[in-house]
Amino acid sequence: MNWIRQRLDSIKEPFSKGKKYEKFAPAINALDTFLFVPNHTTQKGAHVRDAVDLKRVMITVVMALIPALIFGTWNAGYQYLSQIQETVGFWEAIGEGAIKVVPMIVVSYAVGLGIEFAFAIFRGHEVNEGYLVTGLLIPMVMPVDIPLWMVAISVVFAVLIGKEAFGGTGMNILNPALTARAFAFFAYPTYMSGNAVWVSEAGNLDAVSGETILGKLAAGTEVPYSTMDMFSGLIPGSVAETSTVCILAGALLLILTKVGSWRIIVSGFLGAACMAFIFNMIGGSFPDNDLVNFPWYNHLVIGGLAFGIVFMATDPVSAAQTYKGKWIYGFLIGLFAVMIRIFNPAYPEGIMLAILLMNVFAPTIDHYVIEGNIKKRKNRVKAQVKTAV
């Protein structure tokens, strides 16, 4: 390790203050901090600091994403191969899926981190670690067959318009990963929705039924999957959204490490369950609408709902920031996700729009929660004036 450290120090030499490549220091520092926690000491304020830093938090989220990613890679291969051959081996499916998924991840990281580095150098600040998560989330919420150049353009849009335009990491209003998906969804609808995009090559193979469950429900065709299939994730869908069980494993890690807000996750599922339950209750009046009559517990495990609530809604920057606000924010996301799903068959998945909508309203929710605190303070003054009179 010492040897690596010395090599690094000599590489960094021309980037130090007053030297030739000083401007590019953020780029080299970002690489350095991936190997070593820097030797910076406290200069003001408290002299000792907690061991946690942003990199640790972000890597924890990446770790939480791994089960869903591995399952998604396998499922992408499995869904494709199971249509054209009798038996599918585990490694065969993983290999087939990896051929599709890995290039998407590479493109997402290369383009996104490229822009992040450029902005860090341009604005003279260090590279923030937020994109480590965003860059992995983006390919995970795309259909498996989306062309790589569309991934690249979506990333550019998300990072430039979704994040840097608002001032960079920590300032964005919308979740960048969802911004990328929304951009792709509206810009290239034929690649992002319909019945032919969710299983690789589905459009070219007659035998393949690549429709998602939500799509089938909206179209009124029969759903050939059991609740267990939906829960384990053996269904078509975006790369990593299908397996609720893997997503819950990630959720567990996020909650135990307190990196993801359990308030948002719990209230999100609660909101979705409530809404679906209400629709189930009044389902008799809509005998033709399969989505209304779809059991509420199944609503929780299909589509991107679980993925969205666990990994997207909990993004601390775009979520509500107060404890109470988080409850309201999560609940409304679940509520709206199911409502959009059921009422608007043109958008068979509502979670994306529900989260983006609540991202916009999160500051308003916080405003009213904080207003309560302010009011308490003002009432105290009023009471004091009264007793004085």
Next chain:
Amino acid sequence: MSKDIKVKKGLNLRFKGEAEQVLVDAPKSKTFAIKPPDFHAVVPKLVLKEGAKVLAGEVLFYSKYNEAVKISSPVSGSIKEIVRGAKRRVLEIVIEADAVNSYKEYGQLNVATSDSETVKNRIFESGCGAFIKQRPYDILANPDDSPKAIYVSVYNTAPLAADPAFVLADQKAEFQEGLNALKKLTAGKVYVAVNAKSSDFKDLQGVELLNVSGPHPAGNVGVHVQETEPMNMGDRVWTVGPEDVAIIGRLFLTGKVDAKRTIAVAGTDAKEKKYFRTYIGANVADLIGQVDESKSRIISGDVLTGLKLSNNQYVGFYDNTITVIPEGNNYRAFGWLPFTYNNIHSMSKTSLSWMFPNKKYDVNTNLNGEERALVVTGEMEEVMPLDIYPMQLLKACMTGNIEKMENLGIYEVIPEDFALIDYVNTSKIEAQEIIRLGLDLMITEVG
């Protein structure tokens, strides 16, 4: 009269290197110093020139904008040097101390039979007013005010800090007399916060006892104010450090300003971890010797709120702790991997250190990361027992939005209330500094 305060939010930091409860007399320093920057927002007007003789308790300087705010010398001797910094700002007034102190006589005064005006005048003319700090803003008390209440905390929950119960063990009578004097300064109550779990100080007279329990910052005055008489705009409360109350008590009992200070020397790099008795403004070398500054850091105060010192500098006016901990100027390979380096304490569950709640940790000054944008939410609230929204208040301070700062409760906080936020926050934001700048803005804009 007493009241129980149970603090739920906060964080007890357990670090190695506590001071042993043994009291020794430090060798009397050859030089002492009073540092005007210790008195925030005071512009000093010097009374004495270099070379002049000074008695212990004689006024050294007063505030340029309020002559009644005076600071006096802790020891007798001659003024050796006036150290100035940029723009000729006075940084230190160094006093070459006599071997034995000779005191300026203020004359004994019976607090019980004196009226409040006399008591107040005595305290401020002798320079003991410097021991009284005002909330809001964390500045020196203005003698023209009459505070809503006065708070003294004899329960220190900060890591590695001096234990006031031990410090005051042999000064109980003076402490009680000091409280009696403080009682004359306010029409309201004098609150003394004590450790609910110990039996010390339960016999104090004429004060409202607050039995405090819970994690740090349970011992901070900010919490006590909120739980008793919350601050509103325009309110003034005063706070006095525990040993400073005893000094005020001695002023009335003996007629002299006997500025004894008991200092706990703590931290893993300190050679003798004991309590030393000396006078205010002692030379730090007399307590800890010479330290290799590239390897160790000397802190005047506790690790959360103290100031960095160099060898041969002087202990801060209010500080009763000297902490010496290793400098953390080393690299850690892959230190950002979750669940690694569990030997470094973390409140975050991304480290496994939460599994060992009673373990004591080695601690150094490494920042354990780099400053980043504010991303993580909810962690500041976990260590903030005050009824405010810390992150929102910090942001209001950063943007200098005065109305928002008022609404969010800037009058209820001082920098030390944000010390734990400095410690825990993932983005390594300097919360105490931001609050201090915010308070300074309030002083200039609102006053």
